[in-house]
Amino acid sequence: MAIFGSADIGMDLGTSVLHIVVKGKGVVFSESACVAFERETRSVISAGDEAKGMMGRTPRNIDVERPFREPHIRSFDLASKMVNSYLKDVMKKWRVSRPRLFLALPCGLTPTERQTVMEMMVDAGVRSVVPVDESVTSAIGAKLRIDQPYGRMNVDIGGARTGISVFSMGNQAKWRIDAFGGDRMDAAIMDYMRRKHNLIIGENSAEMLKINLGAARPFEPQLQEEIYGRSLVSGLPRGVMVNSDDITEALQQPIHEFVNVLHRFIEQTPPELASDIFDAGIMLSGGSARLYGLEELLAEQMGMPVYVADEPELTVARGLAELISNPDAYEKINLGSPYKEDEVSD
Numbered sequence: 001m002a003i004f005g006s007a008d009i010g011m012d013l014g015t016s017v018l019h020i021v022v023k024g025k026g027v028v029f030s031e032s033a034c035v036a037f038e039r040e041t042r043s044v045i046s047a048g049d050e051a052k053g054m055m056g057r058t059p060r061n062i063d064v065e066r067p068f069r070e071p072h073i074r075s076f077d078l079a080s081k082m083v084n085s086y087l088k089d090v091m092k093k094w095r096v097s098r099p100r101l102f103l104a105l106p107c108g109l110t111p112t113e114r115q116t117v118m119e120m121m122v123d124a125g126v127r128s129v130v131p132v133d134e135s136v137t138s139a140i141g142a143k144l145r146i147d148q149p150y151g152r153m154n155v156d157i158g159g160a161r162t163g164i165s166v167f168s169m170g171n172q173a174k175w176r177i178d179a180f181g182g183d184r185m186d187a188a189i190m191d192y193m194r195r196k197h198n199l200i201i202g203e204n205s206a207e208m209l210k211i212n213l214g215a216a217r218p219f220e221p222q223l224q225e226e227i228y229g230r231s232l233v234s235g236l237p238r239g240v241m242v243n244s245d246d247i248t249e250a251l252q253q254p255i256h257e258f259v260n261v262l263h264r265f266i267e268q269t270p271p272e273l274a275s276d277i278f279d280a281g282i283m284l285s286g287g288s289a290r291l292y293g294l295e296e297l298l299a300e301q302m303g304m305p306v307y308v309a310d311e312p313e314l315t316v317a318r319g320l321a322e323l324i325s326n327p328d329a330y331e332k333i334n335l336g337s338p339y340k341e342d343e344v345s346d
Contacts, residue, residue: 009090009126010102010320011083012134013117015068016159016182016287018083019317020090023324027317029090035078036064044081056202068106069160069183073113080120087124101126102324104134104316105336133336135163135175137319140330142285142309146170147332151273152280155262156315157288159183162258164265166273170333174269180258182288185210185251192250194232197240201229209247210291216255217293219244255294259301266302281305287313 012019013033020029031048038045039061046054055064067079091099101121105114118129139146139154146152146167156163159182165175186206193199193206201209205227213223224243231238262282266274281304284295289312299306309315323330 007096007099008102008324009096009099010104010317010324011087011121012104012137012316012320013068013083013106014158014316015066015106015161017313018086019314020086021317021321021324022090022094022096023321025094026321027314028094029086030317031086032066033068033082034064034066035082036062037078039063042077044078044085047082047085052204055204072110073117076116076120079117080123083120084124087121087126091125098125098127100128100130102130102132102320104132104137104320106134131336132320132323133172134316135165135172136167136333136335137323138163138285138315139165139167139283139319140322140333141315141317141319142283142312144283147330150280151269151276152283153277154283154285155289157181157284157286157312159287162286162288164262166269166277168273168276172334173273174265176261176265178258178261180254180261181286182207182210184254185214185288185291188254189214189247189250192246193227193229193240193242196246197242198232199227199229199238199240200232201227205229209242210251213242213244213247214251215244215248215292216251216297218248219292251291255297259298262298262302278304281307283307283309285309285312285315 008023010021016033018031018033019027022028032052034051035044036046036051036054037043045062051064058064065074065078067073067075073079103121118131121129135156138156142154144152144154147170149169152167154165162178162180166173186203189206189209190201193201209227212225222244224241226239226241228237228239284306289308295306295308
C-alpha cells in the first residue's frame with residue numbers, strides 16, 4: 001500500500017552506496033553513489049549501478065565519478081543532480097509529498113559543505129532536513145545500546161573511510177576517522193596485481209577480487225579466479241589466474257595499519273570506557289566489515305571479542321529507519337546536531 005501525504009524519510013549518503021528509507025517501509029532504494037556525465041557540458045548520462053558499470057569503459061568525452069568519495073565533496077553540481085534524481089524517484093514511487101528528511105551525513109565534511117548538502121536536499125523537494133551523524137545511526141542500526149552509562153564501541157568500515165566511535169550515555173565519548181575502507185583495499189589489490197603479475201586492472205575488477213577472494217586470513221580451501229587486464233609488458237589484454245592467498249597477501253599492509261590504528265585508539269580511551277569495551281567487545285559495521293576473517297583477526301590482535309552486525313552494509317540505513325519510526329525513543333541520544341536549531345527548511 002502506497003504512502004499518501006507527508007511522511008518522514010531517511011537517506012544514508014554513503015561514499016559507495018546511497019540508501020533511502022521510508023517510514024514504515026524500511027529501505028526502499030539502494031544504488032551506487034556514481035554519476036556518469038559528459039565532460040564538457042557536465043550533463044548527467046547515467047547514475048547509480050548503471051554508471052558504476054561504466055567505470056573504465058567510457059569514451060574520452062564521458063567521465064564517471066563518485067561525488068562523495070573523497071573526504072570533501074568532489075563536485076557539488078553532480079552530487080546535486082544525482083541526489084535530486086534519486087529523491088524525486090522515491091517520492092513519486094511511494095507518493096510521499098514534501099517529507100522531512102533525516103540525513104546521515106558523510107564524515108569529514110566542512111560546515112560549509114554540510115550546509116550546502118542540506119540545502120541541496122531542500123531544493124530536491126523535501127520539507128526540511130534533520131542532519132544526523134552517520135556514526136550514531138550506524139551504532140543504532142547495529143543494535144548497540146549507546147544510551148546507557150557504559151562504553152560501547154562501533155567501527156563502521158565504509159567504502160572511502162572508517163568511523164571509529166566509543167559511545168556512553170548517548171554521546172560519542174571518543175571518535176576518529178581513518179582512511180581504511182573498501183577503496184583502500186581495492187587500491188592495494190590493484191597495486192599488487194601490477195607488481196606481481198605486471199597486470200593493470202580497473203577498480204571494478206579489483207573490487208570483484210576483493211569480494212570473491214579477499215580475506216584477512218587465508219581461505220581453507222583456497223579459492224581462485226581468472227582476471228583480465230592490460231599487460232604492462234606487451235600493452236595487450238591478458239588474463240591471469242589469481243588465488244585467494246594472493247589477495248590475502250595484497251590486503252595485509254592496509255589491514256596491519258588498521259589494526260595499529262585501533263590499538264592506538266583504545267590506548268587513548270579513558271580506562272573505565274576501555275574496560276567496558278574489553279568486556280562487551282567491538283562491533284563492526286559497514287559493507288567492508290564482511291571481509292572474510294576480519295572479525296577473527298581483529299579479535300586475536302585486540303585481545304577482546306569482535307562482532308559483525310547483521311547486514312553490516314545496512315546499519316546506517318536501519319538506524320535511520322529506527323529514528324524516523326520512533327524518534328521519542330532516542331531523545332536522550334545526541335544525534336550530532338539538535339533537531340530544531342540545526343534544521344534546514346525552505
